[in-house]
Amino acid sequence: MSETKAKGVPLLELRDVSKTFLKDGAEFKVLEKVNLEIDEGEFVCILGPTGCGKSVTLQIVAGLIEQSSGSVILDGREEHGPGPHKGMVFQEYALLPWRSVRENVELGLELKGVSRKERHRIAGEQLEIVGLKGAENSMVHEISGGMRQRAAIARALANSPRILLMDEPFEALDALTKEEMQIQILKAWEKTKTTIFFVTHDVDEAIFLSDKICVMDINPGRVKKILENRLPRPRHELVCRTDREFGEMRDQIIQLYSSLKDEELDLVF
Amino acid sequence: MALIADRLYYVLGVIVFLAVWQAASVFKLFGSEFSESFSPVAAMLALIEMIKNGELVHHALPSLRRVLISLSFAVVVALPVGVLVGYFKRIEQMTYVVFQFMRMISPLAWMPIAIIIFGVGDVSVVFLLWLVAIWPLILNTSHGAGRVSPLWVNMSRTMGARDAGILRKVIIPAAVPDMLTGLRLAVGVSWIILVPAEMLGVPDGLGYFILDTRDRFRYDQLMATIMVIGMIGYLLDSVNRWLIHKFSWKI
Ligand SMILES: Nc1ncnc2c1ncn2[C@@H]1O[C@H](COP(=O)(O)OP(=O)(O)OP(=O)(O)O)[C@@H](O)[C@H]1O
Ligand SMILES: [Mg+2]
Numbered sequence: 444m445s446e447t448k449a450k451g452v453p454l455l456e457l458r459d460v461s462k463t464f465l466k467d468g469a470e471f472k473v474l475e476k477v478n479l480e481i482d483e484g485e486f487v488c489i490l491g492p493t494g495c496g497k498s499v500t501l502q503i504v505a506g507l508i509e510q511s512s513g514s515v516i517l518d519g520r521e522e523h524g525p526g527p528h529k530g531m532v533f534q535e536y537a538l539l540p541w542r543s544v545r546e547n548v549e550l551g552l553e554l555k556g557v558s559r560k561e562r563h564r565i566a567g568e569q570l571e572i573v574g575l576k577g578a579e580n581s582m583v584h585e586i587s588g589g590m591r592q593r594a595a596i597a598r599a600l601a602n603s604p605r606i607l608l609m610d611e612p613f614e615a616l617d618a619l620t621k622e623e624m625q626i627q628i629l630k631a632w633e634k635t636k637t638t639i640f641f642v643t644h645d646v647d648e649a650i651f652l653s654d655k656i657c658v659m660d661i662n663p664g665r666v667k668k669i670l671e672n673r674l675p676r677p678r679h680e681l682v683c684r685t686d687r688e689f690g691e692m693r694d695q696i697i698q699l700y701s702s703l704k705d706e707e708l709d710l711v712f
Numbered sequence: 713m714a715l716i717a718d719r720l721y722y723v724l725g726v727i728v729f730l731a732v733w734q735a736a737s738v739f740k741l742f743g744s745e746f747s748e749s750f751s752p753v754a755a756m757l758a759l760i761e762m763i764k765n766g767e768l769v770h771h772a773l774p775s776l777r778r779v780l781i782s783l784s785f786a787v788v789v790a791l792p793v794g795v796l797v798g799y800f801k802r803i804e805q806m807t808y809v810v811f812q813f814m815r816m817i818s819p820l821a822w823m824p825i826a827i828i829i830f831g832v833g834d835v836s837v838v839f840l841l842w843l844v845a846i847w848p849l850i851l852n853t854s855h856g857a858g859r860v861s862p863l864w865v866n867m868s869r870t871m872g873a874r875d876a877g878i879l880r881k882v883i884i885p886a887a888v889p890d891m892l893t894g895l896r897l898a899v900g901v902s903w904i905i906l907v908p909a910e911m912l913g914v915p916d917g918l919g920y921f922i923l924d925t926r927d928r929f930r931y932d933q934l935m936a937t938i939m940v941i942g943m944i945g946y947l948l949d950s951v952n953r954w955l956i957h958k959f960s961w962k963i
Contacts, residue, residue: 526872527870531866539881539882539886541886550868554871554877584963599870
């Protein structure tokens with residue numbers, strides 16, 4: 444831990460972030476004092492069982508929902524509300540169906556008032572990065588799920604965000620497309636050097652992608668453990684999933700998971 | 713091939729309709745005195761006569777003009793109102809009762825008031841048509857704007873959009889298909905209300921001409937005018953259907 448501190452100020456910092464929802468008039472604690480630091484350029488995954496508050500955490504960082512207490516600090520400043528400096532990629536793509544792929548990617552630039560020519564150039568660049576060259580003029584309903592998610596990633600990247608937030612972005616895709624997309628996002632990450640905060644409940648995905656894995660506990664959602672992932676990069680070659688280190692990392696996480704399960708059982712009994 | 717067969721059935725339906733109509737007049741179902749002039753053949757001949765002597769254009773153009781002017785005013789007022797009603801929950805709550813109440817009132821009920829304010833003539837007719845056209849436009853637009861996926865709204869907020877940006881880039885384009893549906897309904901009711909509205913003292917128009925042919929006992933021309941009203945209505949509706957087809961987005 445002191446190592447990361449020595450590197451200087453983190454890009455993103457969650458300080459004692461808690462969230463309580465009102466459910467049928469009763470208070471329902473979803474997140475309890477989540478603390479997390481993400482350095483510039485890092486690829487961090489949140490891993491945790493369903494319902495542990497991963498999406499809520501990400502939406503708090505995005506500024507789409509407000510925490511009940513604690514603070515979100517980006518670039519040393521406390522964050523309030525959403526903005527194009529925090530790019531978000533939704534699991535459901537959230538592309539606008541009346542726009543072509545290119546027009547979808549240009550959305551943020553239009554909102555910023557960027558000139559047509561410049562929009563065109565930036566969108567082309569981003570579509571190239573995510574491997575969508577040639578599909579610029581397709582309509583959303585004409586392209587596959589994998590291509591839609593690429594377009595959504597390009598759209599977020601077009602705003603040159605300080606951080607890219609991704610909520611189980613590949614969950615709706617078939618296994619092969621999912622692996623393809625994992626490689627694609629690593630390539631895009633290396634090219635753009637954008638910091639990525641990535642939610643998943645897929646252990647292998649977290650290990651394959653991340654520098655750091657934040658394993659979450661449930662009831663209430665909180666950080667169970669933060670694991671440094673020292674698997675060598677680049678990891679484009681799928682072989683690395685069969686590496687010994689990969690297996691060790693997975694064992695470690697599974698053990699954490701099973702202790703989560705035990706606690707849950709304790710709660711039930 | 714199936715397509716040609718499909719088309720044939722559409723045509724066949726029209727032929728059957730005309731045949732039944734003709735038979736009805738041959739068997740004097742409209743009364744022994746006038747059945748002759750009520751027949752489609754008589755109507756057709758009268759129509760040709762009306763086209764030749766310019767009467768048709770003389771009455772159809774003012775009707776179209778009134779409908780198009782009132783629709784333009786209705787669109788200009790109803791689309792922004794509909795978007796605001798659909799997007800802002802408080803505005804919807806404040807307008808709900810009033811709008812549902814107002815839309816149930818036949819515009820013809822307003823006729824005396826229209827005449828007191830605007831006098832007999834074009835302005836009153838246009839006002840009544842406007843009054844009937846705004847409700848389907850407002851209600852469909854607000855329905856479309858109100859059911860826009862929150863996911864798109866959240867997405868656009870993460871792209872830097874505030875209220876104005878959300879309205880311009882998400883809500884309004886998303887509501888276009890509903891706006892067009894509203895327009896189609898508005899054109900339909902306007903065209904229907906046009907005829908009685910033009911019976912209220914204007915000197916031309918298809919509604920006026922219906923009364924005029926009646927007073928002159930020209931039932932063949934009356935039937936011809938009825939056919940023209942139906943045909944123009946059908947054409948206007950076809951334009952709307954084409955617009956909907958052309959500008960509706962697919963998921
Ligand atoms: N707007 C909300 N109002 C009330 N409760 C909510 C709301 N959003 C989330 N929750 C609750 O908070 C808890 C955490 O939800 P969240 O969506 O963050 O889980 P998750 O970790 O993302 O799960 P999954 O892996 O299934 O996506 C759940 O119990 C959920 O029901
Ligand atoms: Mg989730």
